[in-house]
Amino acid sequence: METIRTVKEMQTASAGMKRAGRRVALVPTMGALHEGHMALVRAARDQGAAVVVSVYVNPTQFGAGEDFKRYPRNLDADCQACEREGVTAVFAPSDKEMYPDGDTATWVEETRLAAQFEGEKRPGHFRGVCTVVAKLFNIVQPDVATFGQKDFQQLKVVQRMVRDLRYPIEIIPVPTVRETDGLAMSSRNQLLSKAERAQATVLWKALQVARDLFNEGEHKTQRLEDAMQRTVSLAPSARLDYARVVNAESLEPVPEVRRGCVVLIAAQIGKVRLIDNVVL
């Protein structure tokens, strides 16, 4: 397995793979790899493609006062995990490689799906995500890229960006991987204290409450959302950001909950902000 540090080497390596008739699959990550990322890697490998895992904590998708500095980083362990999974190359660029002028004058911005939820709570977040994903697409030139359903809104925003900008890239959604107690895997889980870790399951509990209610025949949006709010309020360290049932394509409110709607939840557990979702 190769570890590639510069944009030029990555572009050359990718062009070489494509000239050799190989499909290239990109798994974009911010590192601190866990089983959720490994599911992305396996889904990429299942495409019969050379797998490139990018490891880059992108500063432009973090707001002021967010957890950019304390976001977990561990490139050595990430490379070992990738090697074990038969990854072809890890692309781990420096900030200087990704933002050669220290910043960027050019932004890629999805303006519709990105407006609410994470986009509202974290202004500029999706602009940073779209910009760095466009850069990674231009550097790695993949045929396919895998994105986790855990970041549901991000997945939809990226799919829309790919469609709008006519990238010749297939986006493959990969189901969320959970701990045995249901907590969605996230690099941020490492930042939780032991007490917070125990309470973090409240997001998944709330989603299950909503799903169970729906399966029992409750189709009123407000009822599902109220039930989730009550569930989260039982965890003393949890502060709910939102718990909403929306159309899974447009992310718009639904008058009545139907199969295929997505339930989105975000909550602060102590100082750590977590998100999760379930499609009904």
Next chain:
Amino acid sequence: METIRTVKEMQTASAGMKRAGRRVALVPTMGALHEGHMALVRAARDQGAAVVVSVYVNPTQFGAGEDFKRYPRNLDADCQACEREGVTAVFAPSDKEMYPDGDTATWVEETRLAAQFEGEKRPGHFRGVCTVVAKLFNIVQPDVATFGQKDFQQLKVVQRMVRDLRYPIEIIPVPTVRETDGLAMSSRNQLLSKAERAQATVLWKALQVARDLFNEGEHKTQRLEDAMQRTVSLAPSARLDYARVVNAESLEPVPEVRRGCVVLIAAQIGKVRLIDNVVL
């Protein structure tokens, strides 16, 4: 020569050329091809590349009340001209192909070089340009692309976009081609009446006045700009938008004019808006 109408066919054709080890050069145009465009085609061909000429009048770079509807269109003549120059493929997509949802939720925007001059006079213009150029890059996947120096600010904005978004594409600037009386070739020249056409040379005259003053030792920005303004005022159909001497990289004002500065001019001749420039 092939005429390609769909995004999918263009992406397939381009991938095929690249697999065959061929470099691909893109010449993005809005059609109504003239000798200026042919210079772009020849510069592309000189790269030893398969030349793809895109012909698309992009609605998102025109403002309300601008000349989108009356912008000249003549695909048959364009294809004949391309065939004569040995072009490999003309890519002439419909609006539906370029904007499948009728509009776009995702924009590419350069925020620094695009802020003034054309960007100030035509709000949203460069956002439309960057977005469609990104789409064309993603569809044609060229190794090189040629852009005319006539649209100097556009050239600089695109170069910055390519650098920021890490497109593996070399941008080749091509010198402005002029009519025998000095008027910069432009598809919009067709829209001039006979009387207006005669007066349209005032842009080039003003640029020459500035250049001559500089060559005679005048280094005060204001003196050059005043002289251009006086020159344009002599043409009764002309209304000056701007005539400025700026740094050719940053497009920022210069306290003193030096070799390498660019003189930018824009004027309305009757109902037709023309731009031109000269690098000192």
